[in-house]
Amino acid sequence: MAENELKNVLQQLHRSLQSHDYQQSTTLLSRAKLALLHLNALIPSEKTPRPHLQLARETLEIGAITSIRLKDPESFTRYFQQLQPFYALPAEVLPKDGSNASKITGLYLLLLLSDGDYAGFHTLLEMLEMVAAQTGKGLEDDAFIQYPIRLERALMEGAYDRVWGETKSERVPSEEFGLFSEVLIGTIRKEIASCSEKAYPSLPIDDAKSLLFLDSEGAVVEFAREIGWVVKDGRIYFPAQEEDLRSRDILVSSDTVIEHTLGYARQLETIV
């Protein structure tokens, strides 16, 4: 009987997830998915009985979490897409309790954020906001969803120290979220570097260390060399690109001016 087998596999899956044996999890997952196919419950239809739906959702959620721990964003995205029809079911058909919907969605938002896909992030957020407004529950109470939202806001404002604070382990809502911290810190470091180039004429190495959230001065020198900053007498000097930019600017603009004027002439000819 496929149902019993599936329940068995699920129990094993939970155990393997706790013992961090992901190799085993993946093999178990494919068995679970096969069982789901036998039950015809991998994609919810009107006739799928409720226990099957619950089992299917559980399997897919475990799959999503496993792929996040294995740092496999593509497979996570796939699981997330597969879960969508389940989350869209009304509460009468599939009760919301026991579901990790907000955790998975929060993780997906974070994934979009770390990819820099802001359009996708806001598209999803708009949908969540609409659903939340309809059920009367605000998104504000949902710690899993609020976390990426707070991060996005801080990133857009430029308050990078807040992003840094959020990625500390005690602020992260669950351990899976912590896996993104590394990517995020890399992102903000790059952002800070490009901001510093424009904002400071020069910077002492010691200050740069705290600005860039690096551990040692050696790391700063290493980082500076990577992006081509000049380190001299304990200070970082940023390469001046302005002169270069300005001369190019004139060339570009004269081209466009000529182009525009010719365009006007052509248009005038058609009108007169």
Add this chain to the structure above:
Amino acid sequence: MSDTMEGVVTEAEQPTPENVEQKTVADIRSNFTLLERAVAQFDTRFTLRALRSISSLRKRLDERVLCSVIVLTYSPSNATARVLIEAINMDGKAIQGVVAQYKEEIDQNKGNKQDPLPEVDVYIAILIQVYLYDQKEYEEGAEFSTQLVDKVRELNRRTMDTLAAKAYFYFSLFHEELDPKPPSKQSPLVSIRGRLLAALRSAVLRKDQETQASVTTLLLRNYLATADITQADLLVAQTQFPATAPNNQVARYLYYLGRIRAIQLSYTEAHENLTSATRKSPTSTVAAGFYQASMKLLIVVELLMGDIPDRATFSQPRLERALEPYFKLVQAVRVGDLQGFLKIVQTYASTFHRDGTYTLILRLRQNVIKTGIRMLSLSYSRISLRDICVRLGLESEESAEYIVAKAIRDGVIEAALDHENGFMQTKQAGDIYATREPGEAFHERIQACLSLHDECVKAMRYPMNQHRLELKNAQEARERERELAKEIQDGDIDEDDAAGDFDGL
């Protein structure tokens, strides 16, 4: 949002119901002539005129009027008539009463065996849709509309395109009102997507641009109602909006497109679309809802782009009251008052939710901070980070430093930071006329004027075969000239005579 598609209907008590009824029936029947002419001459203008009169007929529609029209138009045994009468939901006695009233005319019509055109059927059906919608009979309306659109699709007549577009419009409107209402995923709105997409496909294949435009906007509205922005975006990417679509459809399409782009953070594109949408929206009072909705969105998008909307926008009589929360919002953003901004968002949260602008407005926070920094950099040549932090109500000095650094990189302000001493030093503002800015602004305006000119030329209508008439005229003129020349040559029209007139000079 639901009021954006429909004008507000007010029920007014008419002084003499008998007369009004007679007149309405006559009006509707005179529209049939227009429809017949449209079919005969293959000119949609007549159909459009018949459709346009719906808005004035609408207030006077009731079941008796509709029943009279049907009884007078069809022979008693007609199957279509039966379906239409059933849809009005009148009891048998009332129908008998109407039949008795028009007995003479019906007898006269008996000799005339010809069945009315399908266009007339559909026109009456649309009137019934309007009537059912105004009576809030949404269930029945939805069912009737489903039958209607199926029939229209089967008929496949090019003279029916404008009517079909209207039928689809009400079809979707009825489903929108059914429970559970969107944005619930169980809304009946989701289930009609298949039908609408099929309609879109056939419309494209049949080069039926009216229906194509109408169904595209309906689908976009449908997707946006349940916040399926990705699908809406894909639809826009995969389809081509017909260039010859009526103005109202174009305005709607641009509005939805602007909405999608705003959510996807492409503010420039969103701004372009929304500006055109507001300009294309009707100037009379009929579509005030649409104008308000698109203006609201446009204001938020302008704010997100870092622009401050014109003060005059808010004092237009049909916008003034609706835009009040937005006006306060703009004021807060303009002075960079972060606390005031958060307070306004909190106070009007429900309004913004209803307008569907809430998430967009939440994104404004960073703009408020940027404006605040810009104000500070304009007023002080040197200011400490501590003061910036206090003035803008930020959490820490470190935050302030990063935020200012980002503002400098994004080109919001011209300044430099001094980390050791902890202050921001403003650079001397350069001469704006030495940059490309004025040239770009100039180019933008010229571009707008030129495209306006092009659109005007495209919008002009040339009567069919007119050039032949002109050719004929020219030919005649030439002939006359030749004759004249000949006569002059012959000396018949004498120069003396011609010159004689000028003697007095």
